[in-house]
Structures are given as C-alpha cells and as structure tokens.
Amino acid sequence: MSAQNGGGSGKADLLLVAVTLLAGVSWIFSKEAVLLMPPLLFMALRFLLAGLVLALVGWRQLLRLSADQYQRSARVGLVFGLAMSFWIMGLHFGTHVGEGAFLTSLGVVLVPVMARLVFKEKPPASTWVALPVAAAGLALLSLRGGLHAEPGQLFFVAAACIFALYFTLNTRAANSATITGAAGQVTTRDRVPALALTTVVLFTVSLVTGTGSLILEDWPAAFGAFTPVMAGWVIASATVGTAARFFVQTYAQSLSVHSHGVVIMVLEPMWTALFAALWFGETMTAVQVGGCFLIFLSLVVNRWASVRRVLKQWLT
Structure with missing residues (x-):
C-alpha cells in the first residue's frame, strides 16, 4: 500500500x-419521532428533507x-429504502x-457474504469464524422469556441482511470500476x-x-396531529442524522477499497x-449483555486483519 493510499485509508x-x-x-x-408519528411517514419526510438539503448544495454534480450513474444511484437507494423500512419498523415495535x-450491526458481518453472493468477491477467512459467533449472540438475544424472537428483533435482523447488500452496492457506486462482459467486452463505469450519489439515494x-406509508398508514390523521415537537425531530433527523451522516459515510467509502471499508462502523451499536x-x-x-457482546465480538473477528495491523503498529 502506498503512502497516499494509507493516508486515504486513515482519513476514511x-x-x-x-x-x-x-x-x-x-x-x-x-425513536423519539416514532413515539409520536407513523414510522414510514417519518422516514419519508426525513429523507425528503435531507435530500433537498443536499440537492441545494450539490445541484451542479x-x-x-449520466443516465447510467443515475440508474446505479437509484438502485442503491431502492435497496437502502427497503432496509430503512424494515429498520424503522424494528424501532417502532422494538422494546x-x-x-x-x-x-x-449484523449487516456488517454479512457484507463479505453478500459481496460473495452478488459480485463473486472472495470473503476473508475471518468471516466464517465471525458468522457462528454472531449467530450465537443472536440466539442469546432470542432466549429472553423463552425461545422466541420479538417482532422488533425480526425487523432488525431483516434490515441487517438488506443493509449488507446496500453497503456493497454503495461502495461500488462510489468507486470507479472496470467490468468485463460475457462476450469479453470491457466497460469502465x-x-x-x-x-450526488447520497442525494439521489x-x-x-x-x-x-413514502409509498409504503401511503399504502399502510393514515396520512390525514397523522398530519392532523402534527405538532412542532414532531417537526423538530424530523428536522433534526433529516439534517444531523441523515444529510450529514450519509454524505460523510458515502465520501468515506469512496476513499476505501472493496466492501470492507464499512466494517469500522462496529462502533455504532456501542x-x-x-x-x-x-x-x-x-x-x-x-x-442481553452476553448476546450483544458476542455480536460485537463477531464484528471484531470479521475485521481481525485490520485490528491485528493496528495492534502491531501500536506495539512496535
């Protein structure tokens, strides 16, 4: 790795x-917002406002x-939209x-698996160690009050699986790529x-x-009960939790290589x-502590090569 790439990796x-x-x-x-308003409607307003904020800044981009870039960005957004729909329902029903x-955060462990299934990337050996550890943590969290999973837990796990695909697609869209077709033709994307990518997403x-909310939720009742407090949570989520967060995330992923740049986000659940x-x-x-610890341990194991390099630098 060159010094320039190392600096980019450190910045990322x-x-x-x-x-x-x-x-x-x-x-x-x-969580504060979904205690007060329909969850999918909240997400539609949150991401619409965040998209408008970034569009005002990045309209030139x-x-x-190109049409291909819009298509790829929209594809990432579609997957992310599905993931966020499951995630917000998990937050709504979760206790x-x-x-x-x-x-x-299990989605981070599944990133190499998803990259393997969709793009034939070879996952590191640590992935196959991390997966059973993560499964053990998930099992512990399902044992509270007997062997069953709460609705919120199921929504979160479903979201994690889709997030893994989103992370993989987002990293590829944020980086240039050379693709060899079935007939041997080479295309550079x-x-x-x-x-621009973040805005379209x-x-x-x-x-x-918004489409899900229109089908499943009562808009007249929701807007009739809309309050300044609800508006405040939407605005805070749109600006700080969405526009700023996902722009920085997408930019950081554009500085990293392949699908493994996202796994530093193991800190998020903590x-x-x-x-x-x-x-x-x-x-x-x-x-619960035991289950969460095992899931966190699986994230560390999944990123073990990088963790080992950091430890080696600290000790030498």
Whole structure:
C-alpha cells in the first residue's frame, strides 16, 4: 500500500468514526419521532428533507450525472429504502434501542457474504469464524422469556441482511470500476460523486418509504396531529442524522477499497447503547449483555486483519 493510499485509508477511518457518532445520535432522534408519528411517514419526510438539503448544495454534480450513474444511484437507494423500512419498523415495535443497534450491526458481518453472493468477491477467512459467533449472540438475544424472537428483533435482523447488500452496492457506486462482459467486452463505469450519489439515494429512500406509508398508514390523521415537537425531530433527523451522516459515510467509502471499508462502523451499536442508556435510561440483563457482546465480538473477528495491523503498529 502506498503512502497516499494509507493516508486515504486513515482519513476514511476517521470519517467513519464520525459517522458512527452521528448514527448513534440518529437512533435517539428516530425513536423519539416514532413515539409520536407513523414510522414510514417519518422516514419519508426525513429523507425528503435531507435530500433537498443536499440537492441545494450539490445541484451542479446532479446535473453532470449520466443516465447510467443515475440508474446505479437509484438502485442503491431502492435497496437502502427497503432496509430503512424494515429498520424503522424494528424501532417502532422494538422494546430496546441498544439491543436493536447490535442486531442491525449484523449487516456488517454479512457484507463479505453478500459481496460473495452478488459480485463473486472472495470473503476473508475471518468471516466464517465471525458468522457462528454472531449467530450465537443472536440466539442469546432470542432466549429472553423463552425461545422466541420479538417482532422488533425480526425487523432488525431483516434490515441487517438488506443493509449488507446496500453497503456493497454503495461502495461500488462510489468507486470507479472496470467490468468485463460475457462476450469479453470491457466497460469502465465512472464513480458517482459522493454528494450526488447520497442525494439521489436519499430521494429514492423517501420515495420507497413514502409509498409504503401511503399504502399502510393514515396520512390525514397523522398530519392532523402534527405538532412542532414532531417537526423538530424530523428536522433534526433529516439534517444531523441523515444529510450529514450519509454524505460523510458515502465520501468515506469512496476513499476505501472493496466492501470492507464499512466494517469500522462496529462502533455504532456501542454509541447507540450508550446514548440510549443516557437518554432513555435503558439497562440490559446479563443475557442481553452476553448476546450483544458476542455480536460485537463477531464484528471484531470479521475485521481481525485490520485490528491485528493496528495492534502491531501500536506495539512496535
């Protein structure tokens, strides 16, 4: 690795740490919002507002995108919209924000698996060690009160699976790629600029969640009960938890290589659990702590090659 690439990787890591902080705060904003309004409608308004904020800043980039770049960005947004729909329903039905964050983080462990299934990337050996550890943590979280899973837990796990695909697609869209077709033809796909990519993705998520809300939720009742407090949570979530967070995340992923740049986000569930404890006064039972610890351990194992390099640098 060259010094330039090493500097880019270090910058990406720092930016992704900032993303985990913003993500942890976003969980709190979103939970407050879904206590007051329909969850899918909240997501539609949140992502629409966030998309408008970024469009005002990046309209020049949007005008320069090709049809192929718009198509690829919209594809990422469609997958992300589905993931966020499951995620917000998990937050709506879930009884524990911190636990939900660890369940959602399973998507990070599944990134190499999804990259293998969809793009034939070879996953590192650590993935096959991390998966059973993650499964054990998931099992522990399902044992509370007997062997069953709560609706919120199921939504979070489903969201994690779709997030894994989103992370893979987003990294590829944010980086240029050379593709060899079945007939041997070579096509170079230009990277989509981070700001434009994020903007298109956010608008697509708003469309996906808005469509779901229109079908499943009561809009007249929701807007009739709309209050300044609800508006405040939507605005906070749109600006801090969405526009800022996902722009920084997409930009950071554009500095990293392949699908493994996102796994530093293992910090997100830890921040979320901490913020939930401070904000909502949440606590965990010993079984919950054990399950969350195993999931976190699986994230570390999945990123073990990078962890080992960092430890080696510190000790030498």
